[in-house]
Amino acid sequence: MRxxxxxxxxxxxxxxACSPAPEQKNSASPPIGIVIHGGAGTxxxxxxxxxxxxxxRETLAEAIRVGYTLLKNGASSQxxxxxxxxxxxxxxxxxxxxxxxxxxxxTIELDASFMNGxxxxxxxxxxxxxxxxxxxxxxxxxENSPHVMLSGQGADQFASEQGLEIVEPSYFFTERRxxxxxxxxxxxxxxxxxxxxxxYLRNQRYGTVGCVALDAKGNLAAGTSTGGMTNKKWNRIxxxxxxxxxxxxxxxxxxxxxxxxxxxxxxxVVAHDISALMEYKGLSIQEAxxxxxxxxxxxxxxxxxxxxxxxxxxxxxxMNTPGMYxxxxxxxxxxxxxxxxxx
Numbered sequence: 001m002r003x004x005x006x007x008x009x010x011x012x013x014x015x016x017a018c019s020p021a022p023e024q025k026n027s028a029s030p031p032i033g034i035v036i037h038g039g040a041g042t043x044x045x046x047x048x049x050x051x052x053x054x055x056x057r058e059t060l061a062e063a064i065r066v067g068y069t070l071l072k073n074g075a076s077s078q079x080x081x082x083x084x085x086x087x088x089x090x091x092x093x094x095x096x097x098x099x100x101x102x103x104x105x106x107t108i109e110l111d112a113s114f115m116n117g118x119x120x121x122x123x124x125x126x127x128x129x130x131x132x133x134x135x136x137x138x139x140x141x142x143e144n145s146p147h148v149m150l151s152g153q154g155a156d157q158f159a160s161e162q163g164l165e166i167v168e169p170s171y172f173f174t175e176r177r178x179x180x181x182x183x184x185x186x187x188x189x190x191x192x193x194x195x196x197x198x199x200y201l202r203n204q205r206y207g208t209v210g211c212v213a214l215d216a217k218g219n220l221a222a223g224t225s226t227g228g229m230t231n232k233k234w235n236r237i238x239x240x241x242x243x244x245x246x247x248x249x250x251x252x253x254x255x256x257x258x259x260x261x262x263x264x265x266x267x268x269v270v271a272h273d274i275s276a277l278m279e280y281k282g283l284s285i286q287e288a289x290x291x292x293x294x295x296x297x298x299x300x301x302x303x304x305x306x307x308x309x310x311x312x313x314x315x316x317x318x319m320n321t322p323g324m325y326x327x328x329x330x331x332x333x334x335x336x337x338x339x340x341x342x343x
Contacts (some may be wrong), residue, residue: 030216031313032071034080035328036064038094039207040259040305043323043339056093057337060327063087064337067213068329077213077221077255078116078139085112085135085225088209092174094325095207097133100172100227102181108172109228111241112138113149117220117249117311124149124241130156132165135225138241140164149241177230184231208240210257212249212309220311222247222255222271229262238262244272251311253278254285259324260297260304268297274308274316285309289316 038060045053067084071077089097100108112134113124123142126149131137137159141150150158160166208226215221224247226240239246239262246262248271249255256271265271270292277288285308293306298320305319307326317326319341327337 029331030218031331032068032214032216033309033313033315033328033330034064034067034071034084034211034213035307035309035315035317036060036067036084036088036209036211036326037257037259037305037307037317038088038209038325040303040319040321040324041207042321043325045340048339053339056325056339059088059091059093060325060337061335063091063211064327064329064335067211068333071213071215072333074216076217077215077219078114080213080215081114081211081221081223082135082139084211084213085209085223086133089133089135089225092176094209095227096209096225097227098172099174099177101177101207101230102173103228104181104185104231104233106178106181108169109232109235110134110172110226111228111237112223112225113241113243113247114138114142114223115221115243115247115249115255116142117222117251117255120250122148122243122247124243124247125155125159126151126237126241127235128152128155128159129169130166131159132167132171135223136164137162138223138225148243151237152235172227177227180230188231208238208246208259210240210247210259210307212255212257212307214255214309214311214313218251218311220249220251220255220309222249222257224257224259226259239265239270242266244269246271248272248275250275250279254288254308254310256289256306256308258304258306260319260321261302264297264300264302265304267300268292268302270297270306274306278310285314285316286318289318293318293320 067080092099115122140162210224253275305324308316
């Protein structure tokens with residue numbers, strides 16, 4: 001009997017050794033994350049009342065919670081970016097949508113762009129006057145047209161044909177922006193020898209909202225929306241609607257949304273350059289962002305900032321200005337809201 005028992009036992013050991021190990025289940029959820037900005041510039045504590053500061057912080061928190069909740073419930077990064085930017089476009093605090101700045105002709109010209117990191121599809125609009133949510137128009141261009149960018153009256157017409165909400169241009173006007181335009185025009189009439197006057201005019205170049213997100217499927221998305229520059233002339237276009245300059249997303253690397261002096265961000269191709277440094281040199285999103293903002297853009301004389309998130313959920317909120325309205329929520333739902341550079 002013993003030899004037979006031994007043979008059965010040996011066969012059992014052999015079968016056990018050859019059988020595949022039980023599959024290990026990963027209990028950790030895929031990383032998600034979302035980062036937003038509401039513009040960069042000379043944002044100083046001494047120039048901001050406690051009430052205004054609280055209003056900015058509350059609106060930033062409200063906006064990012066909208067996107068985070070969507071991501072947590074399984075929504076795509078595209079939907080999270082779009083709905084988050086809607087909140088900022090609806091707020092008169094930011095230079096986008098309802099709070100957009102005015103041109104030299106006292107009109108509204110809105111720009112926006114969006115990019116999908118999974119497909120590298122992108123869409124943008126520039127110079128629209130009647131689209132309540134420009135970011136949605138940019139997404140529709142990406143989804144439902146053979147083009148990447150539409151501008152002016154044609155972009156307004158396309159948005160209307162797509163069923164987006166259209167409003168009268170007067171909807172976007174706010175007393176704050178009307179007064180800002182008056183002050184800029186008055187400053188232009190003065191001699192620019194005053195450092196204070198020059199700084200004031202320079203600061204009219206800033207103001208944008210943006211959002212980047214990573215969803216549970218590992219897809220990245222980036223969107224940017226703006227009213228442009230106060231007192232802009234000749235249908236000037238900044239970096240916000242330029243794919244690769246103000247907006248870029250690639251699942252291989254990161255998603256970036258920029259804000260700042262648009263002419264320099266276009267020349268530096270800021271958003272794509274950060275991605276390229278990560279892809280070709282293996283840099284982290286933090287180091288790539290630091291190099292582009294503090295070395296490349298600064299060397300040309302430009303300033304501003306970016307928010308970004310990589311394909312593992314690491315983030316960057318980099319600026320070379322005194323402040324940038326910004327917020328972040330990670331996979332655990334930890335909320336961070338910041339305004340000043342030294343926070």
